[in-house]
Every structure is written in structure tokens, then in C-alpha cells.
Amino acid sequence: MLHNKNEDYIASVNNYVSGFNDNSFRKLAGKDFKSWPDPLEETWRLSRLGTLARKKIEPIKINFDKSVKSNLNTIGSNIIKFFDGAYREDISSKLPIGVSLKELNETESLSYLSKIKNTNLKNHPSTNASLSCTPSIIKLSVDKNTKILDLIEIHYEGGEESLSVHPVLFIELNENSSLSIIERFNHLGSLIMPLQLIDIKDSASLNSIKIFDDNHKSYNLSAHCVFLSQKSVLNSFSLVKGSQFTRSETHAYLNGKNSKLNLNGVYISGDKQHHDLTTAIYHNVPECVSKQSVRGILGGESTGVFQGKVRVAPNAQKTDGQQMSKAILISDKASANAKPELEIYADDVVCAHGATVGELDDDQLFYLSSRGITKDKARLMLIKAFLKDIINESVEEALHDFIFKEAQFSLSSILKNDLVV
């Protein structure tokens, strides 16, 4: 019985693609979606999908005629809206000159599929399920030599209970261009499976912020695949606070010399939430830099996971790879897991990682107490400082307040119950 149930969703995805041509990208992706990741599989050991697999969920059917209402306020004026996983031109705004948005045709979609299939995200459930069921792959690209100064906002909303949504995006920054985006995930659905391929060409640079804030009953399994060419830069920051279960998995391939990657993140978890930030950074060529810093605050009965892998290929000399993860537990029933991993095949490298898990520093608390600040207040101050630190380091100044408010909102809801005295 249980076993059959586990395959319910798999069957419904296969059913979804059954009407398509055997050589279509959907059919090809669907063919590879045979089962959920085994809990014995190393990268899924700490984030198990057993409960999800037993849920009765099927892919959403898009109705473009349905009028949709957004619940998210905007920061600026350049908005791209996805609803139920589909791009909605009707509620999106015009984009600045130099930025274009289009749907990929079948041939382009096939090449998208083959690019992803050449990476280690090839078997990620979101890769196969989303490529099978996405309304269409949306490509956002920035022209050569174009610096976009305005912030582009991408909102993902919609979704319904017992249905899965599949927004699939392709972000391409052509040579010597730059872009800043902020993505916000605010779905109501049961299962959210965003898939992204980000291609940053020579000397281009992308600032990317992601806020995961889906409804607290949902599962968000995000897969992001990044290619960095010569002298390109990606600054990425993720704030994970929503869903019952969020796993954001990013694989970054540093394929061009002197490329630079900052991959930072924060998770704030309460109740029975499970938040997982998984990253894999592949240093394939010499002289690249990658820096990762992840922080977590865990209350309630939540669990946090950080898995980060840095792989340095045999010829990738002069690599600088740094990784740091810190987690603070503020409740007795919360737990934190970290697995920072180094896999190094070149000798002339500087690689380091560090991880700490614990509670707030007693000395710091004492220092504040000795100045007449109550313990509760002192704790709050320290937790805020812990967050502010990384937010200020990771995002551009104009967004500091916005991000911090977003973080603080979740923080106050988990602190309400958990501030240990």
C-alpha cells in the first residue's frame, strides 16, 4: 500500500507527459523521473522526502484566463510575475531596455535540458518533474555591454493544495553585462519545484537575492544551476524562512578563469520546519574564488541543514575556496546539521571551512547584562546582530533594511515561543 502511494506523484507526472512526442524535452525529462531520492543517498540523508512521497499531489493545470491577484508589495517598478508556475505577462511590468524575456521553443528547451543533464543536478526531482510539467521555460537575458541599474523583481505566487507548481527559468547575462534581481517565493501550493539555469558570460556580473517564504504546509525543492565564465561574478544571497520543508540546492560551476562566487544564506526556522541549504561548488579552472557563509537560527522543533561541497579539479591551481557555517539553537527541541565538504585534487590551493553550532556566547550575554540590559533583550540584540552581520555583508546597501525586516518578521514569530531564559 505504502509503496504504491510513494509512486503516486511519479505516476501523475508520467501521466502528464504521456501525450507528448517521445523526443520532446518533457518526455525525456519525465522518463528520468522514476523515484524520489533514496534516504540512503548521501545528499538526501539529512532531508528525507518520505512524508512528501506519501502525499497525494499532482501537477497543476494552468488556466491563463483565470484572473489572478498578487499579495506581494513591490519595491521598485520592474516586476516579473509568475503565477501557478507560469509567467503572467498581464500582471508583469515592462522591463528596462537591454533586458528581454521570452519563452523557449522546443529546440531551445531541448538544449536547456541537455545542459542541466550534464550537471550533477541531473537527477534532482525538480529537474525532471519541473521540466516535464512546466508551462514553459522562461528566458531572461541581458544584452552585451549593458549594465542594468534598476532592480528586477521576480515574484512567484499561486499554487493550490495538493498541486505542484513548476516555474523554470533561464537567466543569461551576456558579455560584460550586469543585473540585480530579487526573487520571492510566496506560494500556497503543496509542492513547489523551481528550476533555474543561470549562465553568466565573460566579465558579466549578477547580484541575486532569493527569499523563500512559501506557506507553512508546503514543500519547496529548489534547484539552481550556475555557470560562471571568465571574470564573471555572482553574488547570491538566500533567505529561507517559509514552507514546512525547504531545500534550496545550488550547483555552481566555475568554468572561466578569475571568476568569483559569493554564495551566502540565512535560514530562520521555527515550529516543525525543515530548512536545507545545499551547495556544490566546482572549481574547474585555475584562479577562481568562492566564498560561502551560511547562518541559521533554529527555534521550536525545527531542523536546519547546511551541506556545502567545494570540489577543486586537478588543474584548478590557485583556487581560493572558503566556507563558513554558523548555527544558533534557541530551543531545546531544535537541531542543526552541517556537512561542509572539501574535495581537492590540486595542490596549490587555499581552501578552508569552518562550522560552529551552539547557543549564544555567554561572555557577550554577560557583557550586555552587566550594562543593565535584561537577558531577553540581550539575547534578542545578539541574534539580530548575528543576522545583520551577514545581511550587510551579502546584499547591496539599498536592500539592507528590506531584507532585515523580512528576516525579523520570521524571527519574532519563532522567538515568541522560544526565547529561552
Next chain:
Amino acid sequence: MVATQETIDKVKEVANTYKYGFVTELESEKAPLGLNEDIVRFISSKKNEPEWLLEWRLKAYRKWLTMKEPNWAMVNFPKINFQDIYYYSAPKVKPKLNSLDEVDPELLKTYEKLGIPIKEQEMLAGVAVDYVFDSISVATTFRDKLAKEGIIFCPISEAVQNHPDLVKKYIGSVIPMGDNYYAALNSAVFTDGSFVYVPKGVKCPMELSTYFRINEQNSGQFERTLIIVEDNSYVSYLEGCTAPQRDENQLHAAVVELVAMNDAEIKYSTVQNWYPGDKDGIGGIYNFVTKRGNCLGHRSKISWTQVETGSAITWKYPSCILRGDNSVGEFYSVAVANNFQQADTGTKMIHIGKNTKSTIISKGISAGKAQNTYRGQVQIQKNAKGSRNFTQCDSLLIGDECGAHTVPYINQHTPSARVEHEATTSKISEDQLFYCLQRGLDTEQATSLIVNGFCKEVMKELPMEFAVEAQKLIGISLEGSVG
């Protein structure tokens, strides 16, 4: 650091051949090739074991049949044919040995070649050696002195005869027979090993030591060591290994269990320099060992120190279960991999009791085409309030064809505990090398010096005799990796 000249001399002496590559010709009594329930029964009856132990072995064997070889380690090797191994071979059985004179002179010569003349060692106060030669202990020294203190130090097969209650109570208590694939195999076919029991309030007056040798082609070596230290007692145990040169890979799957009661302390040191295979990666020992200590009592302490330079493949994670409140676990490791060696080694610290502490210091050195992985887990369970862990693992790469990997797992379930992990990977700095060269050292000497400095934190944890040997070994192991 003074030992550098000596190291160089040794390197010259060894040249390209493995120092300990020779075969002792001894008549041996073998069980038929392969493994089935009859072989298990054969081993058990050879050792006149009681019924319960045979049953235990058979249960382990049946369990083993249902298990799969672990494949998560970063090592590659051809599949082992477990039916192509002799599970029992013993030197010609002698009824009873009263003194060293009764030992097969061939055997004594072997030890002389190894540079550990027994007689000298007997006089060198402090070290009692329980020799394991191809699965059977043939001589035990210093037993009298230990017996006076009430300490039992004997082959485990003898302990089964003389102290069955102790063995029955503790065997498999730390590492259950079905713990993992190789532990299950060992439980079914273990031939011999050491047994140590230190009664209450006794500080063992000398360092206990066992030298293992693998001999007899195709004979897997399955030792089983059990050390029990009662309240307020202390023991330091040394384990060192050398093996003759062979072309065929040999399997070694030992199990070591330690139990420390209230306020007890166990210090377990290993120098492992089994045959690593030649410089083309042919031959060498497969070293798949399960070692675990149980800090059962409050304020108990278990400390693992290891210097791993040998074996073609190492799969070894000496661990501590910190069950008693305020207990302490330590792991100090140097792992050197050269040529085609592959090492996947590390530790597990499982914090269960309150205020438990653990320290992990791991130094990995890779050279040639070797792959060296640190894999460690620190788990702080719900009730381990106020616990503390510090982990540092550093890797050094010599040459651009080797690999160094770090895979730590941190699982924390209580807020009042603190876990810290640090890791770095780098190569020998040009500055350090230049400094040494301009003082007249050649590249090899300089490398040996710098590497020994890199390992110093671990070396200082080793008992004196071992530290000297280990330092030389590291020099020898890295021979041919530079210049």
C-alpha cells in the same frame, strides 16, 4: 627534528623496497580456502571455544550474509572475493609455552629483522609485548609483573578459556556483531587478538604493546581486541603493524573494543605501516578496521592516537561513545598516503552524557597519486547538555596528482552544547621550503622536516618509543614524493 639524518639514512637503506618485505617460513595449519558455516565451526573448535561463542560466531556469520559492503567511502578497489581467503592459519601449535626459548626460532628471527629483539624488549622496562603472529599469539612477556597488579593481559583466545565471564559480558558490547559489514565478518571468523582487563584502582605500570604481523599468503587477518578498564584505573596500549611484501592484496578486518568505567582512562596508540603496495599501486593491504571505545562511566576518558602510513586502502574510524557524564573523547591522527594509496579515515564522537567533551585533531598528507579523506561525525544528542567539541583537520598536498578531501558531519540536537569545526587544505609553502634549503637541507630532508612539524600536534600525543618510530615512518612513506 633531530631524527632527520636518521630518516634519510633509513630512506637510503630502504631504497625502493619495502623494509619489512620478507616472508618467514613457518609450517602453518590452514583451514580450507573460503568461508561457510563449517569454517566458522572449524575455527571455533580449533580454539576449544565454548558453545556460546560458537553460537555467537554463527549468528554473526548469518548476519554478515545478509549485509552489503559499504560503498560510501572515497576508495576504489576491485571487489573482494571472500571465498578466496584462508580464514584460519596458525603457526605450528605447541602445547604450552613457558618462556621465550620455546618460541620457534624462525619467529624470533623475524622480530630481529623487524628491529624489535624480544629479549632486549624484555629488559627495556616498560613494554610488555603480546605477539600476534598470523592470528595466534605465541608469546607473552611481562605477564608476571602485570599479574601482581591483577591486570589480565593475554590473547583473547586464552581469555575465553580463563575468563569466560568477562569476555562474554563485554564482547560485542561496544561494536555489536552486526554493526557493519567488516565487523560482522570479523565477529564470525576472528582468530585472535589481545585481551586486557585492568581491575579497580590500578594504574597499569607499563605500556602494553602488541606487534601484529601478517604472514602466510592469502590469509586474512581478523584480530579482535577487547580492553576493559574498571573504575579509577588507567592503561596505555600500543599497537604497531608491519607486513611482508606480497603481490596479492590482503584483507585485514580487525575489531577493537574499549570499555572505560568511572574515572577510568584508556590511551590507545597505533602506528600502522602495513605494506602499501609498490609504487605502481600493485599489491598492498586492505585495512578495514572497526575501532570503538565506550566511555561508559562518568568522568572516563578514551584517547585514540594513530599514525597511518601503510596499507593500500585504509577504511578506519576509531570512535568514542561518550555515555558517562563528563566523559572525554580524543582523536589524534596523522594519515600519510603516497603513490596509489587510498585512505578514508576519521572518527565519530557520539555525545550522550552531560558535559562530555571531545577533541579531534586530524592531519592528512597526500603525495604521489594518493587520495586521502578525512570523514568524521560529531553528534550531540538531546541530553548531552553543556557538551563541547573541537575539530581541526588539516590537509597537506605534495604534488599535483593527489587528492585531499574532508567530509565532516555535524549533528547537534541540544542548544547548550557547542561544536566547532575547522579545516584547511594547502601545500608546503615555498617560504618554508626555501628557508630549509638555504640552510643546506635537500628537498627531501626539508619536506620531511616540514611534514613532521605539520604533524607535531599529533606526534606529541604518542608515547616516546612510538613517536620516534612514527617520525621515521613518515619520512620513509614520503620517500620519492618530491624532487
